[in-house]
Amino acid sequence: MPFKRKSKPRQAGYAFQYSPNDSPVHRLAAGWKLALCGVLGALAVAARVPWALGVLLAVNLAYYFAAGLRPTDLWRDIRIFVIQMAIILVLYVVKFGLAEGLWPGIRTGVQILLLFLPGAVFLRTTRGSQMMQSLKRIMPERLSFVLFTSLRFVPFFAREFREIAMAQRLRGAPIAPRQLWNPVHWKDLFNCLMIPLMVRALKTAREAALSAEARGFGGMK
Amino acid sequence: MSFVKRFTLQEAICLGFCASLIVITRGGLRLHLNVPGHAMFFTMFFLILGRGCVPRLGAATLVGLVAGLLCTLLGMGKGGPLIILKFVIPGLIVDCAGIIYSGFPESYVACGIIGAIASASRFLTIVIVEWVIGMDWSVILQHAAISSSFGVLFGAIGSLMCPPIVRRLKASGLITRDP
Numbered sequence: 001m002p003f004k005r006k007s008k009p010r011q012a013g014y015a016f017q018y019s020p021n022d023s024p025v026h027r028l029a030a031g032w033k034l035a036l037c038g039v040l041g042a043l044a045v046a047a048r049v050p051w052a053l054g055v056l057l058a059v060n061l062a063y064y065f066a067a068g069l070r071p072t073d074l075w076r077d078i079r080i081f082v083i084q085m086a087i088i089l090v091l092y093v094v095k096f097g098l099a100e101g102l103w104p105g106i107r108t109g110v111q112i113l114l115l116f117l118p119g120a121v122f123l124r125t126t127r128g129s130q131m132m133q134s135l136k137r138i139m140p141e142r143l144s145f146v147l148f149t150s151l152r153f154v155p156f157f158a159r160e161f162r163e164i165a166m167a168q169r170l171r172g173a174p175i176a177p178r179q180l181w182n183p184v185h186w187k188d189l190f191n192c193l194m195i196p197l198m199v200r201a202l203k204t205a206r207e208a209a210l211s212a213e214a215r216g217f218g219g220m221k
Numbered sequence: 222m223s224f225v226k227r228f229t230l231q232e233a234i235c236l237g238f239c240a241s242l243i244v245i246t247r248g249g250l251r252l253h254l255n256v257p258g259h260a261m262f263f264t265m266f267f268l269i270l271g272r273g274c275v276p277r278l279g280a281a282t283l284v285g286l287v288a289g290l291l292c293t294l295l296g297m298g299k300g301g302p303l304i305i306l307k308f309v310i311p312g313l314i315v316d317c318a319g320i321i322y323s324g325f326p327e328s329y330v331a332c333g334i335i336g337a338i339a340s341a342s343r344f345l346t347i348v349i350v351e352w353v354i355g356m357d358w359s360v361i362l363q364h365a366a367i368s369s370s371f372g373v374l375f376g377a378i379g380s381l382m383c384p385p386i387v388r389r390l391k392a393s394g395l396i397t398r399d400p
Contacts, residue, residue, distance in 0.1 A: 016297065045353050087367060091360045104357070111354045119303060128294045135290070142225045142233070143286075150237035150287050151294060157238065158245050183378075190266075190382045195389060198270065201238040202395050209231035217230070 015076040016123040025067035026125045030134040033126060036063070037118040044114035053110055060117045067125045077120040078113060085109030145217065149208060160200055161193070168192040224279040232275045233283070239271035240287035243308070247297060258371030261343075262379035264288070264308065265336045268315050269380050273326030273387035274396045278316055285312025306346060311339035311376075326387045336380020337373050344369040 025033070040060060047053045064074060085106075092105030128151075136144055169176060173192040174185045225233060246263035271284035289305030297304070318325055318335040325331035347365040356364075390396045 048355070084364075084368070088356075088360065088364055091363050092357070095357065095360060108351070108354055108356050108360075112350070115350065115354070116303070123293070131294050135294075140225065146225065146233045146237040146283070147287055147290055149234055150241045151291060153238060154241050154244060154291070154295075157241050158248075161242075161245055186378070186382070190386060194266075194382075195386055197242065198274075198386065198390060199393075199395060201242065202235060202274065202390070205231050205235035205238055208234050209229070212230060212234075 015080070016120055018127060019067075019069060019073060019124050021068035021125075023066060023068040023125070025063065025121065028125075030122075030126050030130045033122045034134075037122055040118040041115050044111050047111065047114070048107065050107075053107065053114075056114055057110065060114055064117065064121055067121055069121075069124055073124065077124070078117070081109075081113045081116060084112060088112075145212070149212075153204065153208075156204075157197070157201070161197060164196050164200075165193055168196075225283065227277055227279060228275065228283070232277070232280075236271050236275055236280055236283045237287050239267045239274070239284045240291055243267045243284070243288040244291045244295060244297065247292070248295075258340075258343075258369070258373075258375050261340045261372040261376035264379070265311065265340055265376040266379040266382055268308075268312055268339065269326055269332055269336065269383045270386065272315055272319055273383060274390065276319075276323060276326075276397070278319065281315035281319070282309060282312040285309045307343065310342040310346065314339040314342055327384050327391075329381055329384050332380040332383050333377050337377040339380075340373045340376025341369055343372045 040056070040063070043056055047056050061074075086109075088109050089102075089105035092101035092108070095101060096104070132148070135147070139147070165175060173188055174182075175189050175192055179185050180189060228236065243264055246267075247260050267288075268281045268284050272281045274280075285308035286305065289308040292304050292308070315335060318331070318338075322328075322331055325335055344365045347368055348361055351361045351364065352358075387396070
């Protein structure tokens, strides 16, 4: 009997990255998710008493897990806010003392978390193509052309970036990640990597503009 | 959004590419560094470089807007769609500086000052969010200062890398000398 690999849904390795899944939240239109972001964010600002914050936290967590996301994803998304919450809590306790500063510190930290969590769900559950469809409807044609040309060229410039960096390192430029911890080498990074990259960007912009104009994309100066 | 009309197609695409490079360097840094505020290093560099390459009002704002939208589309950065503001506000500050002193991308002093001020816009964002939530003013100011200080430092250093590059690109005739 041939060995069959179980196919697990691929989990994004970084915070706020799209997680492919077939959940009700994934199927929701991008516009509705943005509207939910606005509503939940406004409620996070308005909630001041413990019960309201508790209910809102439960709603946000239900929304998050309804998207088929795991607790590990949640930790990746909120760990930056946990650090912020700790700083705020320490500042409140230092200023008002433990008895008076503890609750306002916790409340503010939770409010900040609740303000940003719906945005994390939006990014986790909305494909770039879905966002583009929504953006196309509301953005002027010229801006959307620039945006999608830039998006189209991200992999191209990432490749150029790697190739130029490798060529310069082979020529002895001190721009390896380990060497860049030393600020002395930052100037080399710009001279050896950024100038060739910008020259490439300027030439590619000229070619892309000529190509677009030749295809009849007009209306610009 | 009609401000995009003020640029030629080539200029607009070039500014879009500066935004692409912001996104690429942010992505690259996310893999290697965990220092708070480090992303401001390349963000400020490309915002000012964009203004140096296209010396028109609104150039840095367009770079910021496209970079923010690209980050949202690619799922980078915290805060969801609010990340757009993190790029647009520094872009606006760079453009405002360009009104006062149009040749600033070639001056070390001006770039350093403008880079630091534009990076400090994170301070403003934190203050607004926490004021809306209803935090105590002294705590807001202390927290904003702690959170934005590294960003200001990295932003100022990144901006200081701009003048020699703008000068070299101008000397080689790749970017226009006349605004």
